[in-house]
Amino acid sequence: QKNYLKRTTCRILTARTGSQALQLCRLDPPDLVLLDAAMPEMDGVSACRSLKADPVLGRIPIVIVTSADRREECLRAGCDDVLIKPFESTAFLERVRRFVPLAERLESRIPVSCRVEFRARIGSYTAYTRDLSAHGMFLKSPRPFAVGTRLQMVIHLPRPRGGRPSEKPAPLPVEGEVRRIIRQAAGSRLLPGIGIRFVDPPPEALRVIEEFIAARRAR
Incomplete structure (x- = not known):
């Protein structure tokens, strides 16, 4: 099924x-x-x-x-x-x-660890992604932000393998909204964190993310 x-x-x-x-x-x-x-x-x-x-x-x-x-x-x-x-x-x-509405998955999601600095009304934090797509990410974070919380984020994509430090992509400012929460629980195999959907990402940031994903999948 x-x-x-x-x-x-x-x-x-x-x-x-x-x-x-x-x-x-x-x-x-x-x-x-x-x-x-x-x-x-x-x-x-x-x-x-x-x-x-x-x-x-x-x-x-x-x-x-x-x-x-x-x-x-x-x-x-x-x-x-x-x-x-x-x-x-x-x-x-x-x-x-x-x-529930069913939509075909149009986005390409990849497993990748990216450092993300993000800010909500209650403070500023740093966490790492579990996966990334052009439309959102899953962020490994034990802090259970409420669904609907808006986050001001800066995504730091890793540089290409074997690339020079100067080839590291510039930080990408993106706004996101918490869409899903997985809480930490004893005995659970689920990774605690939050599923985030990008909100009107800047075209340049979206282009960089899409190119990064395409390059990773082509390896």
Whole structure:
């Protein structure tokens, strides 16, 4: 099922058990939850009941993947839709599109560590990227800025491998908005940080970032 979404802009978090799914939702509330009714430890139906009973998480739409004989049980648990096995990718994507917009990924994202100096109303900070695209970045930072926070950033791209110090790109001033938060939690494998979307980046900064990404991908 995850492969059906690989060409979209979705960020996907996976859990092997119903209890892990609950933990992930509490750490980083998603826009949509897909559960398998037959998940181990806590099955998808029980996980659905727990999520729908939560005053905050209960508003998240849930789709349960199940066999035809458990359809009514899943609906009674409070899920928003049911997907009956077996199914084609078309049926899967139709269910997802009912609740979240799906867009094909047009941007090229690369893993890279760039130093970023950024400023918010509460202070100034320095952190490093996990990945970068022409439209945004994931910034490794244990500080959980609220979604919607605007950041004034300066991105320091690394110079080309083997290049002279004089070839290092000039610092790039860009404004960004926090779109996603992953909080630090004991036992979690998720890297704490913030997903940032650029806000009206200057054309020159955008050009430099796009050329940097293209050069990295061509290596």
